[in-house]
Amino acid sequence: MTAEASGDSDGREVEFRSGFACFVGRPNAGKSTLTNAVVGSKIAIASSKPQTTRHAIRGIVHRPGAQLVLIDTPGLHKPRTLLGERLNDLVRDTWTEVDIVGVCLPADQKIGPGDTYLVGEIAALPKKPTLVAIATKSDLVSPERMAQHLLSISALEQKLGVSWAHIIPVSATENDQVDVLADTLVELLPPGPPLYPDGDVTDEPEETLVAELIREAALEGVRDELPHSITVTIEEMGLREGRSKDKPLLDIYASMVVERDSQKGIMIGHRGSRLREVGAAARRQIEALLGTPVYLDLRVKVLKDWQRDAKYLNRLGF
Template sequence: MTRSGLVSILGRPNVGKSTLLNQIVGTKVSITASTPHTTRQAIRGVVTENGVQVIFIDTPGLHRAKTSLGGRLNETARAASDGVDVVVAMVEATSAIGPGDRLAISTMLQHARGEHAAIPLVLVNKMDKVAREKVAQQLLNVSDAVAEVATAMGQPQLIDVVEYFPVSARTGEGAAALLAYLQNLMPEGPYLFPEDEVSDVPEAMWIAELVREQLVRKTKQELPHSIHCRVTEFAWPHVTVEILVERDSQKGMVIGKGGQLLKDVGIAARRQLPEGCYLELRVSVEPGWQKRNDALDRFGY
């Protein structure tokens, strides 16, 4: 009998959720960057081995939303944990437990109660960045935070249910032990994805995300948040990606002097695509799209 189940990964922006997903799956299934809110959709990565399939769900970072887009990203993260078998809250070993971490813990605990409760698990990431004593202290700190949040929710019985793991998403330290632990928690049942599948991201969406990843890495200040990418033409090997910004002034910033930035983005994205792909990039303006529900609906947020 095979076993399979779902594991959602929650956390504030930039805590390392996407990096961990890529590390465990063993290939890149979610884009990464140092800029907050790089992940905007619930991305699924699949690990199938030894008769067990674990479907990991990478989620947008939980935060105090300032735009309609931000609110929808929070909703996506919360909804991704509905009906899962394990819900994970990730914090950093390098930072104090802050409001964003407590929001992730609270969301985790909310999904760990009721008739179809998920198993709650806290990860302390970036253990490679600090001494082991600091990791141990942070495990105690986040345990205290879990106790405080559970008590405030009127759910003190959840305190002793939560398990804790230190990991390094960057180096992979602790990832094998984490995967083995999660595999043991998966319920009996058929595989939810084909055995050789590692992600559910459609090819067109993946190409658009690769372009956005490079733009996020190469632009600064508020611009990364104002960028949305979508494939407007897909007739392999020709692919056209439209890059949408919110203001005319941002259009020139994306293109760069003499078109150099846009050229660099295309080269970097193309390196991650099959040989022979012809990638065309176009830049357009969609005024104030982050705050417009009609635009967010069209873009699939």
């Protein structure tokens, strides 16, 4: 395929731009929230729990004359399980496939060893992507603190031998400078044809999005090691037969997978109260996403130490 051309306001032909960018950063740096804000639609689940993201999720940003494919990746971290090792491998693989890497450096935290390590790893890539530094969570700090943070980000250039194409403060929750960031990423894209049909916001299968929304609901209110132990599988999903077109009902049979019987008890709750809460919250999000009434049958099952078992990880799609 060859790059297409479109006209600008002066009637000149402008080459179409397209390509890939990813947001990287330590766990809980605001990557998923920022991805959703830039795409303008909820495609990635967000939680205050570190290491919420477990897949490379693609969001598609459409602009006149350009298309940006934005990949949300897990946070790079010190792995304690085989799952953690595989997620880190996924992050590094993504770096080698994108045109632009947006490094998320939360303004409410000082630049730490984890940030330095992350940027250093990107700097060591044989084929270096264009780098954009993103000072996330700008709404949480004073102008003085932001000024110090931006200076610290600039100092990484000399310290690590990198070059920032841009340094942009952003608040995804307040929608502050999100458009500036999106426009900047689009401007940095190489010439190329559209990669997805106009109007698509993600290429994720609906089953994957539904499973993630259930996991997001399950993460609310749980603590300690339990968030890392939860994953969700969709056993069956389809429109109920015999319903009229104006009254559809989507049947979803799903399982929340945990690692121990004690965790199963926590997720079910007293007389099933916790399971009902998770199911109701997830159903609302799924109906909002798909625009169809949903019947959700939610169970909890145990796969002992699944995060450390290659057979279970393969079966679960990791």
